[in-house]
Structure formats: structure tokens, C-alpha cells
Amino acid sequence: MTHSMRTDTDMDRLNGRGLRDTATHYALLPLRIFLGVTFIYASLDKLTSSSFLKSGGAGSIGETMRSARDSAAIPALVDLALKAPVGFGYAIALGELAVGIGTLLGLLGRLSALGGALISFSLWMTVSWATTPYYYGNDLAYFMAWIPLILAGAPYLSVDAAWRARRRRHLGGY
DSSP states (O other), X not given: OOOOOOSOTXXXXXXXXXXXXXXXHTTTHHHHHHXXXXXXXXXXXXXXXXXXXXXXXXXXXXXXXXXXGXXXXXXXXXXXXXXXXXXXXXHHHHHHHHHHHHHHHTTTHHHHHHHHHHHHHHHHHHTSTTOSSGGGOHHHHXXXXXXXXXXXXXXXXXXXXXXXXXXHHHTTOO
């Protein structure tokens, strides 16, 4: 008795790729969406907070930085932020907004991811450094999540991909 096996059952009929190849191709898209939405949300949360963008008081950037200063891995970063806490708060919030929008749109994808990694790294070195055990702090996890996007950029469903395709068409397929 012989059995035949269909080999095309896992083919994606839209583009001729196998489902595994398609899944591999789009594997970073959920991460890109999650990080982009999260950073936009974090930014808007800071910018619309009645207490965050103040130099003192409960929930303010100034109070947060003063409470993190003695336990930070790099206290000099906190001291620098404390020279102008409101300005630093705006810089963080606007940086998160730029990173989130860039990541979602795939606009300068690697640069956006690098910005997100730097923000996450600086928050890990300052605000969440003393969190024990370390895996309870989310800034390290965010920092690590940005690394694949730094390496891969936004190669599909992105402004970067559209620009690349346009350049190829303009240069005659190269």
C-alpha cells in the first residue's frame, strides 16, 4: 500500500511562500507593533499627566529621579536630569513619541529602534536598576526587545521598504 503526501498544503497562495517562510518573514512585526504602540502610549501618558512634567511632588519626574538617584547604576545620569527635570521629562516623552511613531511606520527603523534601546537602557541604568530580582524590572526586557529591530530594521510593511522599492525601480532594478 502506498500513501501519497500533498506537499503544497502549507503553501501561502497569496505569494507562493510556504507558511513557515511567511511566518519567519513577518516574525518581528508583532514586536514592532507592540514596542511602537507601547512607546507612543508611554509618551502620551507622560505628556497628558497633571503631575509628571513637574520638578516636584508625587508622581513628578523630579520626585521620581530624586528617589532613584541613590540606587542608580549611574547616578551621574540622574544628577544631569535633575538639573532640569521638566526639560528632561519633555525630552523623554518626546523621544518616546518619535521612537514609537518611527517604529510603527517603519520610518528609519534601525534608528528608531536604537533610540528606543537607548531610552530603555538609560531607564534601566537609573530608575529600575535596584529592582530585585532583576527580571521584575521591565526596562531591561524592553532594552533586549529593541535589539532584533536594531539588527533587522523594518524591512517590510514600512516606509523604509517603500523607499527601498522606489530606489530599486528608479535605478532599474538594482
